Amino acid sequence: MKIIFFELEQTLIDKGRLIPGVVEVLSKLQSVQDSHNEVSELALISCNNQENIDSDKRLNHFHSIVKDNGILHFFEPLSEKITFPDNGHKKISENTFRDAINKIRVGLSYHHTIFISANQSHVTLARSLGMTSIHYKGTVNEKAEIDNLDDLLALINRLLLYSPCGKRLNEAKGFTISHSNKSKKIDSEIKSITERVDTNQLLENITKLTEFGTRWSYSPEISKVPIWIFDQFQRIGYSIEKEIQYQPFELPNSQPQMNVLCGNKDKDMIIVCSHYDSISETPSFSAPGADDNASGVAATLELARIFRNIPLKRNIMFAVFGGEEQGLYGSAACAEKASQEKWPIDVVINLDMISYKQTGALSKIIVEYDQGNKNSNNDAAAKAFGLTMAQAATDYTSLEVAHTDIWNSDYIPFEAKGFACIGAYNATDNPFYHKVSDTIDKIDITHLAEVVKMVAATILILGK
Template sequence: MRSKLMSALLLCLPLSALAAAPVPPATQPELEQIGTAPSAQRIEADIRTLVGFGTRHTLSDTTSDTRGIGAARRWIKAEFERISAQCGGCLEVRYVSEVVSGEKRVPDPVEIVNVIAIQRGSSDPGRYVIMSGDIDSRVSDVMDATSDAPGANDNASGVAGILEAARVLSKHRFAGSIVYAALAGEEQGLFGGKILARHAIDNGWRIEAVLNNDMIGNIAGINGIIDNTTARVFAEGTRFNETPEQATARRFTGGEVDSPSRNLARYIDRMADLYVPNLDVMMVYRLDRFGRGGHHRPFNDIGAPAVRVMETNEHYHRQHQDLRTEDGVVYGDTIDGVDFAYAAKLTALNAVTLAGLAGAPPPPADIEIEGAVTADTTLRWSPVPAAQAPDLAGYKVYWRLTTEPQWSHSRYVGNVSQYTLSNVVIDNYFFGVAAVSTDGAESPVVFPGAAGSFGGYQAAAREPIKENQATP
């Protein structure tokens, strides 16, 4: 009894009173190097190659070696294989595909083929962080599969970013697994994302994060603004598959702005501040732009944390347009509209985020909070499994005013499973917990309850997805 009372008292003491292990470092030299590693020259070369296939429309030619989406996906797969060869076979490169038909934009049977490369984690390979971009391009008529559709920014820039992130990160090793995913069928109905989300469910992936990159190379907006120092991260609030019971609990405890996707966005913002020179993140509290969609949405649909990373200022004359000039206005998504240094900067943002997430312990689970009608707030959580995080140092408790967008207060509390913040009133703040490794790598902050949990995806009722069935 005396031992239990002493343990309870120790949890309420300030950190300085505890004989705890040293506080992990605040930053990581490895991430500082990754934050400046992506090459604008390599990204430019990849974009030029993708543009050179003429069109990458989902319904375009799949047999030619020089034109159409078939040639493009084979080149992407070969490039992943070249990257893997340089790291001793560290990437598992494959197709993940499904035949789609009977849809408004895919009326006849078409095999939608994703190209993915998996960099397996060392201690927690079942935990996945995903960087995606879409292969396909289009012109004004979404069903026009033959006209030239260079898709330089939308979205050769995103695919080039994925390839470059793989080149950079394959030189390092991480606890969790990283997936580099070039997805198809986005313009016809987000089919590539749906296929990979189903594949993840079928194969038991624990998805910690999805970073969808869709247009990361334009700095000159149609509004006249030129900006190469900011990026937008779109993140939805309430989890799409929230149950009525969970919605009722959220009504009384909060969590509308603390979904796992929102806390993933806060994590990305923090990584930009720490590791990517001259880049600021604009967090947008919305699933996507008005009337628009992206390949992160199918992952949000199953309840996984997923966001869209993209340029801040778009130029609509360069999106979904036939190549033409009208009344002196040039239309079309051509390569002269891409700023390669900016694309490299947003690639670096992805790379440091993937490295930070995969290198950190998994997010803590089963977080509970109490403190009603008291001066103190107590948080409890389930310890991260030792096998998944052999380098776990402990946990950090975060809190912020309910009107603040970013976590503003934190305290490293050591390797415990509960902690009491004295004289921090539960009614005035939002709270969360992150896991921390010995080298300072942190998981995203997890808000208490189902609203903030990084687990709990649900499979859609669909036929199993076929893997490695694409025509070579």
């Protein structure tokens, strides 16, 4: 579920009158579906507050304004769809946002909301809470990210298509238990290579990533993270002249952002990808993101180390993306470039949240493969790759495997471009997901090592 909040003044209405084009935008948003094929709720926040006024009178006052301007039907019942700052204050606070969300869905994460305002300070506050926020010019004479309603609608559509990530297993489609049986003959070379997975190295890399404090995309220190990842590929032995590169991408109202790519595109290739950014209830202060997604980055780096000098018939491109939590911005930029330049991608393997296991439980993993989404032409290939990974897990690890469709992570932009996509994901919902408590003491490093072995075996099966 997504909620789209508009700050009423100077965004939809100015001096009591509706801004031209607003009705058309709201009408279109009523029918736009997000990545879960759901229509978003529309709601209002107003700072045109008045002190010492009865709450019923205030609501009636705004009811008249909204009705007279012909947009009441978008926000009914208005008592649930409009929120004011507390105690006659003129500025929005964290409590304002929390109250507004709880009116519609109690406890819904900030991460599942979009906030549009002409007030830069309100946009900044919303972002600090993890909300997806758009600085719209409206009727304010100042520089903004979006200057007109057509561009605003296009951006909201994009954000809903690549919904800021919020994965829960009960939202997954196509759940099945893997029926892979252990092969009669195990490849001794594959087994030997998978045993090179180093839990100490995995733990060291997760530790370093969590020590950044926050890897929030809007953090002033975010550029240090891709620099560190670039350095790790170089330390492993990859060439900065021929193999490692930064790939720039844009994130609204932010400093320049970078993906890190490592590999060559001169023959058929496998992309192994993960995202380095993190989110929490207070991402501007703390978002350690140990499982989400230091685990995926550490796995990517460990696979890069293992395969540094192993010749394969397919190349491997290791890709570590930014901007995932804001709506797959880094991976979307990479997928667009891959499509334009016709990269010879056979399969994209996404690693996102792969280190959490309940204490005492068996090691289980979800092997996701594309089951529809935007492009159905790649489904058969994706299923074949997914079943190959399940077989690799059965033959070379202790993991139990189930399958679901892919959703809400960095393979989605590649799927939309027609590439076959699979992924690995926790088989148990992590209770510390998107929280400051997603810390290194909550991960299971032995379980993570088994997942890395599974991916390594898959690459070897596909690459031999």
